[in-house]
Amino acid sequence: MKKPPRMMPALVTPFDSSGDIDLEAHAYNVAFLEKKGVDGFLLCGSTGEGPYIDPGERRLLVGATRELADDAFLLCGVAAQSIRQAIAQVEEAAEGGADAALVMTPTTMARTRPDAMATFYRTLEDAAPIPILLYSVPAVTALELSIDDAVSLAARPNIVGMKDSGGQPVRVQQITGATSEFRVFAGASAAIALSVAAGGYGAITASANYAPTLVREVVDAARKGLDKAAEAQERLAGLSRLVDTRGVPGVKLAAEIAGLRPGVPRLPLQPLSQDEASTIRRQLEALKGQLLG
Numbered sequence: 001m002k003k004p005p006r007m008m009p010a011l012v013t014p015f016d017s018s019g020d021i022d023l024e025a026h027a028y029n030v031a032f033l034e035k036k037g038v039d040g041f042l043l044c045g046s047t048g049e050g051p052y053i054d055p056g057e058r059r060l061l062v063g064a065t066r067e068l069a070d071d072a073f074l075l076c077g078v079a080a081q082s083i084r085q086a087i088a089q090v091e092e093a094a095e096g097g098a099d100a101a102l103v104m105t106p107t108t109m110a111r112t113r114p115d116a117m118a119t120f121y122r123t124l125e126d127a128a129p130i131p132i133l134l135y136s137v138p139a140v141t142a143l144e145l146s147i148d149d150a151v152s153l154a155a156r157p158n159i160v161g162m163k164d165s166g167g168q169p170v171r172v173q174q175i176t177g178a179t180s181e182f183r184v185f186a187g188a189s190a191a192i193a194l195s196v197a198a199g200g201y202g203a204i205t206a207s208a209n210y211a212p213t214l215v216r217e218v219v220d221a222a223r224k225g226l227d228k229a230a231e232a233q234e235r236l237a238g239l240s241r242l243v244d245t246r247g248v249p250g251v252k253l254a255a256e257i258a259g260l261r262p263g264v265p266r267l268p269l270q271p272l273s274q275d276e277a278s279t280i281r282r283q284l285e286a287l288k289g290q291l292l293g
Contacts, residue, residue, distance in 0.1 A: 006202030062096025
């Protein structure tokens with residue numbers, strides 16, 4: 001696997017009013033962010049509404065992105081409940097040209113079965129044609145991959161990293177301290193500096209849709225010391241509190257204000273109400289210098 005960048009946006013997926021993927025808008029977003037120095041993308045992650053992506057659409061999105069950004073690092077999200085579903089999604093990602101797959105913890109019958117969770121990842125790793133990264137995102141799944149499981153799975157040759165979105169930097173420290181050459185990405189914008197300072201590799205966040213330069217500034221500064229990152233992290237945390245706490249609809253609104261074409265969420269998600277959107281828009285307009293900054 002080629003070396004991933006230390007900062008990647010969990011890219012929004014633009015859907016039109018009929019719920020179809022708007023590839024023209026997607027192409028615009030990729031080109032727009034590349035001009036801002038972005039050289040890697042997570043497609044079909046939770047911010048990209050990965051659990052709502054239909055069979056065939058991962059191949060479509062990854063393939064279109066590979067044509068647009070041939071040298072970029074492409075990570076594709078997998079949101080599956082069974083091994084069969086997971087293998088199919090990873091194969092789609094590989095066929096489209098993904099460099100690796102980010103695999104969300106299964107959220108239904110394996111939730112209370114640690115043996116099933118471990119079997120899920122081990123079996124998928126054996127079958128996957130591209131490297132695998134673990135994905136723990138308790139805000140979405142109501143499940144956090146245990147540190148012991150993460151460390152155990154990290155020993156397998158085709159499981160090369162993890163996105164930890166729980167926002168607890170101590171987990172990053174414990175995982176990186178017990179593994180070798182295992183890249184852990186922070187997924188929570190408010191925890192990037194602490195996570196990187198604790199040994200994390202970088203960040204893959206929703207906020208990198210609308211503030212990629214600021215996210216990169218936090219990552220780069222934190223690698224030199226927490227004191228170097230404090231001011232930038234405070235600015236990013238303020239944006240994140242305003243935007244990311246409102247989920248995909250909030251991120252899409254911020255991305256639109258920043259200049260992207262994020263489309264509407266796919267049902268059952270819905271755009272923010274007019275009143276809430278107007279309030280947030282006013283607040284973000286006042287902070288517009290930090291968007292894409």
